[in-house]
Amino acid sequence: MTADHTSPVNFNENGLVPAIAQDAESGEVLMLAYVSAEALDRTKETGRAHYYSRSQEALWEKGATSGHTQRIEEIRVDCDRDAILYLVEQTGGACHTGYHSCFFRRIDDETVGEKVFDPETVYDWDRWLRT
Amino acid sequence: MTADHTSPVNFNENGLVPAIAQDAESGEVLMLAYVSAEALDRTKETGRAHYYSRSQEALWEKGATSGHTQRIEEIRVDCDRDAILYLVEQTGGACHTGYHSCFFRRIDDETVGEKVFDPETVYDWDRWLRT
Numbered sequence: 708m709t710a711d712h713t714s715p716v717n718f719n720e721n722g723l724v725p726a727i728a729q730d731a732e733s734g735e736v737l738m739l740a741y742v743s744a745e746a747l748d749r750t751k752e753t754g755r756a757h758y759y760s761r762s763q764e765a766l767w768e769k770g771a772t773s774g775h776t777q778r779i780e781e782i783r784v785d786c787d788r789d790a791i792l793y794l795v796e797q798t799g800g801a802c803h804t805g806y807h808s809c810f811f812r813r814i815d816d817e818t819v820g821e822k823v824f825d826p827e828t829v830y831d832w833d834r835w836l837r838t
Numbered sequence: 839m840t841a842d843h844t845s846p847v848n849f850n851e852n853g854l855v856p857a858i859a860q861d862a863e864s865g866e867v868l869m870l871a872y873v874s875a876e877a878l879d880r881t882k883e884t885g886r887a888h889y890y891s892r893s894q895e896a897l898w899e900k901g902a903t904s905g906h907t908q909r910i911e912e913i914r915v916d917c918d919r920d921a922i923l924y925l926v927e928q929t930g931g932a933c934h935t936g937y938h939s940c941f942f943r944r945i946d947d948e949t950v951g952e953k954v955f956d957p958e959t960v961y962d963w964d965r966w967l968r969t
Contacts, residue, residue: 715945725856727867734865736858739921751945783950785940786933790870792941802917809916810923814846814882819914 717789718744723759724789728769728801730808731780731794737801738809740769742791747782754779756793773829775799800824848920849875854890855920859900859932861939862911862925868932869940871900873922878913885910887924904960906930931955 718724726742729735742750743759746766750757753768756777760767770776777795784791800823802809811820849855857873860866873881874890877897881888884899887908891898901907908926915922931954933940942951 715947725870727858727870729867736860736867736923739856739858739916781950782945783941784943784945785870786935786937786942787940790940791945792867804917806917809918809921810914811917812915814913814915814922816846819912 715788716744716747716784716791717787719789721761723761724791726756726758726791726793728756728777728793728795728797730797732796735808736810737777737795737797737807747791750779750782750793756795769801770798773799773803775801775824775829777801799829803830805829846919847875847878847915847922848918850920852892854892855922857887857889857922857924859887859908859924859926859928861928863927866939867941868908868926868928868938878922881910881913881924887926900932901929904930904934906932906955906960908932930960934961936960 716724722743723741725739727739728737730737740758741761746757746759756769756779758767776798779793779795781794800807805822805824805826806820807823808820812818847855853874854872856870858870859868861868871889872892877888877890887900887910889898907929910924910926912925931938936953936955936957937951938954939951943949
């Protein structure tokens with residue numbers, strides 16, 4: 708079994724590729740994160756989006772803490788096979804700040820996104836600050 | 839003038855951030871490439887999408903060769919300011935293979951995208967192969 712067989716994705720020197728999550732229904736781009744071969748395998752197996760956290764150096768299931776999971780509808784690769792697109796059904800909001808999308812701000816700082824939950828009620832920030 | 843003033847973007851150790859180009863009208867995700875501070879400045883100045891080519895190690899205006907430019911409608915940053923979203927009006931196709939989007943294939947290799955031009959008539963492949 709070759710690497711090509713198990714994964715048609717060209718992972719970078721750190722074993723990662725960027726993955727875009729897009730709301731399959733509205734088309735809204737929700738977030739950009741990184742995926743390892745293991746994260747991609749877990750995503751395929753479970754039908755829920757998994758990523759690799761570079762800061763935590765760990766496999767990460769989106770929504771494992773918040774409940775704001777992403778059900779996979781389709782996975783695409785780009786022409787060079789070095790970027791991935793997850794088409795998802797997003798439960799709650801994708802962004803830890805409470806917005807539906809992490810891209811809730813224009814580059815001039817004007818907020819254009821929709822806030823869909825209060826992060827204070829979802830995340831245990833004390834735990835986050837301790838770790 | 840501080841770096842924060844000239845750019846609210848958290849560029850990585852190589853001076854780049856990933857940038858997603860999305861069709862502003864259809865919502866289709868067109869491509870993922872990388873942007874340097876200079877590329878972002880040129881994008882803002884010209885209203886046309888610029889990127890940084892890691893393989894060519896050079897600033898790159900999308901469509902400079904093919905004519906398939908991207909007119910910027912809006913630029914967004916994500917919550918961590920380490921990814922950018924270009925909302926664009928795409929002339930022709932975003933992908934050098936002739937598809938409207940670089941994400942024209944599912945990960946199981948089934949083609950789902952729309953081919954909108956013949957790359958043989960657009961690119962001088964001999965020149966590409968020589969460089």
